[in-house]
Amino acid sequence: MFDYTSRYYSLDTAVYTTTGGRQIPYVRRRFLPQPDGLTLLAQVGVTQGDRLDLIAARTLGVPTQYWQICDANSAMNPFDLTGDAAVGTLVRVPMPQTPQG
Incomplete structure (x- = not known):
């Protein structure tokens, strides 16, 4: 599916x-998985105009995997991680995971 x-x-x-x-x-x-159970790849500082898909493309190589960054930061709403209020904060980027099925 x-x-x-x-x-x-x-x-x-x-x-x-x-x-x-x-x-x-x-x-x-x-x-959501427990963030502490995910292996950390990097921490990225959020800049003005950043979007999670851009961070995912730079760090994971695939923009559609932004959800993995959400998981690593316990974020239900991706916009919470990159909005104006998030500028200057560090976002956890996990090692890429493939869901088991």
Whole structure:
């Protein structure tokens, strides 16, 4: 259902059946990993105008893997890591992980 590089790749799917009998497939909930359990690759200082996809491209080589940086920083919202209030802070970048499926 999802590409092997997706954060949702290893999640099970389930089906919800409505009272009317309609079946709605969905992906089970994903829990954030504990950041301390991730091996750190680097810490990057956030600059004005930085975006998480740009940081991921520079450090991990793939902009769509920004979610791994979110995981390493316990961030549900990627914009929390690079907004104006984050300028000057350090963002943890983990070693790249491939979800197990």
